[in-house]
Amino acid sequence: MRAILTRVKSASVTIDGEVVGKIGRGFLILLGVGPNDTDKECRALAEKALGLRIFEDENGKMNLGLKAIGGQVLVVSQFTLYGNCRKGRRPSFTDAAGPELGNALYEKFLAHCEALGYPPQHGRFGADMQVESVNDGPVTLILDTDQLLGEPRR
Helix, strand or coil, X not given: CEEEEEXXXXXXXXXXXXXXXXXXXXXXXXXXXXXXXXXXXXXXXXXXXXXXXXXXXXXXXXXXXXXXXXXXXXXXXXXXXXCECCCCCCCECCCXXXXXXXXXXXXXXXXXXXXXXCCCEECCCCCCEEEEEEEEEEEEEEEEHHHHHCCCCC
């Protein structure tokens, strides 16, 4: 699994003109699922992402986590994180999980976030979504379970 995690002052996701998820200060997480991902990767990614201490303390150091700042989480599915741009000018998305697995693990990720104490706002898997965010810093991190778990599965 892959995630782009951005520290935000606010973020929202809109579908068909309706805001379906909105947060204040916290994390915007764009989540991609690979074809070999399982609940193991899903749980590890949720724990790592939500445990990050990337908010500034009174000394301007990144020492505070979501809990310390009362932060929120917005999760948006993003199969394009598995886009392959090696050849030509149009990305290939064959490295992304199919819709059935992708949706199942997206839903599990949301459940893991809730179980960890951060009920997420979220988009809708497979929908055409507009995402807005006010990045804070900006601080943006790339998380990949192949690196987190040290187990490339390709």
